[in-house]
Amino acid sequence: MSEGTLYNYTCSDKGLLLPIINEYTWSREARAFLYLIGLLYCFLGVAIIADIFMCAIEKITSKTRKIVLSSTTETEPEIIEVRIWNDTVANLTLMALGSSAPEILLSIIEIVGNGFKAGDLGPGTIVGSAAFNLLAISAVCVVALPHGETRRIKSINVFATTSFFSVFAYIWLLIILVAVTPNEVELWEALVTLFFFPGLVALAFLADKNFFMGKKKSQKKQFELQSAIDALRALRHNQVYQTILESEQGKQLKTVTPHEDKSVAVIEFNAATCAVVENVGRIAISIRRRGKISNQVSCRVETIDGTATAGEDYVPLKQIITFQPNEEEKKVFVEIINDNQWEPDETFFLKLVVSEEDRKEAALGRTCIMEITILNDDEPGILLFKRRGILVKENAGNALIPVIRKQGADGIVTVRWRTIDETALNGRDYIGGEGELRFEHGEVEKFIEVPIIDDFNAEKDEHFEVEIFEAKGGAVIGQVNRVTVTITNDDDFNTIMDRLMMLTNVNVDSLKLHSESWVGQLKDAMNVNGGDLENATRVDYVMHFLTFGWKVCALFLSFVPPTSLVGGWATFFFSLGMIGILTAIVGDLASIFGCLVGLKNTVTAITFVALGTSLPDLFASKAAAQQEKYADNAIGNVTGSNSVNVFLGLGLPWVIAAIYWAAKGKVFDVPSGSLSFSVGIYSATAMACIVLLMVRRYSSFFGRAELGGPINASRASFAFLLFLWFLYILLSSLHAYGYFN
Incomplete structure (x- = not known):
């Protein structure tokens, strides 16, 4: 037997399901090519089923429950709907499971199929996928925004x-594989690894509820406050502000010098700026006195328009305040007017004035002008068409x-339209x-009403x-900013309705398979671009050809029910099972392909398999x-998914294997070499x-945002990641090939 034949034979029986036939007599190059094509095609299948899986999760997590609010009047009580699932819990459980299901199932299948012995493919894929998720995906997201736009993490x-x-x-993996019990995993270590998952979910939920904060401010308020601070930095150079400040400073120089602090009362605001939400009602402003405090002094506080207007945005104030002997602080109250109309953040000013007769006893301090920014709290919403296509008869009129x-209905908004x-x-x-x-x-x-001409x-x-x-x-304008109106001939209307699947959808995803009904799924699978042939592109036809086998297989074998059944749970479990089957095939294809081209399982896992599943x-x-x-x-869920990969993707199969070997009186061996180095x-x-x-979040060089910002800074971040x-x-x-330890 030749060396080449022997090599092919060695790579013929490595998989759990593959190879189905004895193709070891074929040339190594032909086998490698076929296994590569099969691997890529299975990646496409995993992507399709994973998309259905995510749709099932979306259906499950979108469920709401009704809450009846008690009414103190004779009117009917108000009924509101709230979501059952907390967003953070949903992201770390169902959503993370959906995105990490291939890696988790691959690790479980590899251990079970390998006689409960540790392998390289599953753990390697988990670590390789984590690296790709955090580094490569973050890099792409940083530069994905249009020039000048930014995105910050809210929670x-x-x-x-x-x-x-x-x-x-991943540090925990190093602790148990290298420090505590080298090259083996005991049952308690596997259980702790698995139980870190519910611990992560619980801590993230508490963080979402601000449980660890001294003052339980909502994330929205914190984010608005940071935005206000950024706005205030720019507003400091506002011409109105500068004019007022320079004027008052000129007066102040005549009335106070550094050596007179103890001989006169120095009056000033406690802070130079503040930001308030529009619906705050009244705000208390502190005015302090320092220097000489033994006498009685008075000053006037009054408001001055900036971009905010008195009577429209706030109630004007002109008030005399008097400090009694030894009184160091006074408060004045300014009322903010809350309306329903959206408007940009606006500012106005408070000014302190000391009358001529009081200037022997009192002088203004450095902060004699206070800038107040009103943060808008109205949500005017997003405007978009209800659907992408409208079908009308020619005689409809x-x-x-x-x-x-959507997402807000405050104030009066307008939008222009054209045909x-x-x-x-x-x-x-x-x-x-x-x-x-x-x-x-x-x-x-x-x-929008458009007359139709019947000729x-x-x-x-x-x-x-x-x-x-x-x-x-x-x-703002939403994604669906165009609608196609099709005018049908009256006589053929009924047959056209039978031919078309409720009209033109110019942006139908070419991979779409899921629907609310069996009929809808069948139409999605059998038609290019969801039936919209007129707007179908070459890419739509190519993707329809490539995915047709997966779609038909899934539909006609009834593997994937529509999301309308059992609230999405039927789709959830069926698609999870299909991901498991495909993952087993992917594991076999990857192992044999790597063997044929001379790649170790560790390298195959962190490259081909990790890339394909991510x-x-x-x-x-x-x-x-x-x-x-x-x-x-965009990036916040990546970190949660990477944690779930370890806690479930390694914790669960390790618990299974550790229990198996413990029952036999042995220890579960896990060689730490390549895995610990990769980790x-x-x-x-x-x-x-x-x-x-x-650094990007808090640095002005990057636009104070995790994503986007100045183009050069974004490109530098992309290149570094x-x-x-x-x-x-x-x-x-x-390291896998032994070039260094």
Whole structure:
């Protein structure tokens, strides 16, 4: 037998399920190519099923319960709906399980299929996936935003908790594999590793509720306060402020000198600036007296407009205050007017004035002007079309196109709209043009009305588009800013309704398989771009061809029920089972492919397998960074997922194996060599990454945000994080091949 044949034979029976046939007589190159194609195709299948899995989780976590508020009047009691799942708990349990399911199941399957002996593929994939998640995904998210935009982490307490555990989890592996019981894992160590998972969830939940804070301020208030501080730094240079300050300082120089502090009473504000939320009501402002305090002195405090206007944003104040002998502090109260209209943060000023007759006894201190910033608390909302496509009959008269207002309905907002000709033409098929839609306070849905022309001629279906743009009143335009209106021929309307799946959706995900019903899933699987052939691109056709096998297999074998069944739990468990089957196949394909090309399982795990199982997370995090207001879902969930990888992905299979060997009177052996080195390198790079993110949060050079900011600073962060990832891959691979210990 030749050397090449012997090598192929060695790589023929390494898997749990594969190879199915005895292809060891084939050439090594042909086998390697086929296994690589199979591995990539299975990664695509995992991505599709994982997407369905996440949809099931979304369905489960979106459940609400009704709370009846007692009423003290004769009116009916108010009923509100609240979500059952806490966001932090959901992210660290179901969501983290959804994103980490392939790595966790791979580790479990490898140990069970390997006779309860430790392997390299599962643990290596967990550490390699953690490195890719924290370093590579964070790098992409940093530069994913348009130039000048930033995203900050809102729940910094939760992020701090999960960040600590994302490093501690891997340091814990070093402790038990190197320090406590080298090269073996005892049952108590495995149980502690597993029980760290509920501990993480509990601590993160407490952090989310500000349990560890001395003063339980909400995260929203903290974030608004930080934003206000940033705004105040810029407002210090406001021309109005400078004019007032220079004027008062000029007067002050005439009335006080450093040597007169003990001979006169020096009156000033306790602080130079303050920021308040618009709905605060009244605020108390402290005025202090220092220097000579034995006499009675008076001064006047009055308000001055800045960008805020007296009578509209605050109640004007002009008041005489008198300090009695030995009285060092007085308070005045300013009333803030709360309206429902969105407006940018605004400022006004309080000024202290000492009359001419009082200047022998009193003088103004350095902080004789106080700047007050009113933080807007109104949520004008996001404006978008209710759906991407509208189907109307030619004889309908008018097309009513719904525009909705989400995530807030405070104040009056407007948005402009215009029609765009496609196959339907303005003046021939419909009467278009431009207009403005106005939402009053509290209104959440309005209609754009476009007249349709019925020419009584038989013709094919035609369509035009309507676009919304230029929102005012603080509202922003959502993603669905265009709608396609299709005008159907009256005689063919019923047959067209049978052919189309409720019309044009120009941004249908080409991988979409999930739906609320069996029929919906079948249509999604059988049609390119969800049935919208007119707007389908070449990429849509290619992806439909590549994913068709997975979709049909999943649907016709009834492996994945729709999310409408049993509140999403049926989809959850069925898709989890399919991920398990695919993960077992991925493990076999990766092991045999690595063997065929001369890669050790450790290197295969931290490169091919880790990359393949983490790519869906990359795309999801990038989309979250671009579309969401905060950075929590983009990078905050990465740290939680990395912790869950260890606590469940290693803790659970280690408990199973430790129990098995303990029953036989033996110890579960886990060689620490390559794994401990890889864990050590990851821990070092992870700490460097977290330090960089915190530096970005508080440094003006990076825009005081974890994501985005100045282009050069973002590119530098991107390059540094990618360097850390490549360094991890390089050092771990060199160690695996024995180049250094």
